[in-house]
Amino acid sequence: MKRIIIYQKEGLEIPEALKKALRKSLFEKGVEIVGPENPEGAEAIVVLGGDGTFLRATPLAYRLDLPLLGINLGRLGFLTEVSIEEAELALSALVAGKLQIEKRLLLEVEHQREVFYVLNEVAVLKGPLGRMIHLSVFAQGEYLTTYYGDGLIVATPTGSTAYNLSAGGPIIHPQTSAVVLTPVCPFMLSARPLVLPSEMEIEIELASPSPEVHILLDGNLNLILEPHERFKIKKAKRFLKLLTSPTRSYFEILRTKLGWGEIKL
Structure with missing residues (x-):
């Protein structure tokens, strides 16, 4: 490997330990x-920062069809799997x-005829006026239901540990071919998270005349959904290539980040 893109958070100060790892590896x-x-000619992208920085690098990685490696300089770090201590080993590998x-x-x-790519989730949320919104959902062209509440999250397995988890949705292993629909503060007891096959095309329509309803893509891009407007969500043609930690498995990272441990009887 002769050329690597470094994608880092703006204004980020790189710790000395990481500078040393970059120099040696x-x-x-x-x-x-x-x-x-x-x-041009790059073979991988190395992200320095937190999960937000990683998500901002995703469209570039998808467009160039390059693998992503995340070195965590943020807080939680589900996507930026590699710690500073592991950086030299991971970069050498x-x-x-x-x-x-x-x-x-x-x-x-x-x-609105524009196409965007999302790794974690699409969140449709009410605006600052605080009124509940009606969101009608269609799966493969068939009407599914209308959610009444603060919004709706459509999350990937990768994003299931992000906003989806905070809203009460399930954790889905990242190798599962599925998406999950998780309502945000629904005004109906029957509204529950729903897992669908990733091959299903989903359409969401704002069924109420609510002003300032937002479509938030990976927490980075904010679009406005107009009353009675509909937009589409489907599986992208290609996968994102993610380079994983050389020392820790997905389950180990999950246990560490969520503070899971054995119960001693």
């Missing part, structure tokens, strides 16, 4: 480091081509 091995504005690549489901969102 990349610079001293003749790897050229470039920014996202100069991607990346250069040697020894890191495992996982394929992660992406969602393709079509809104």
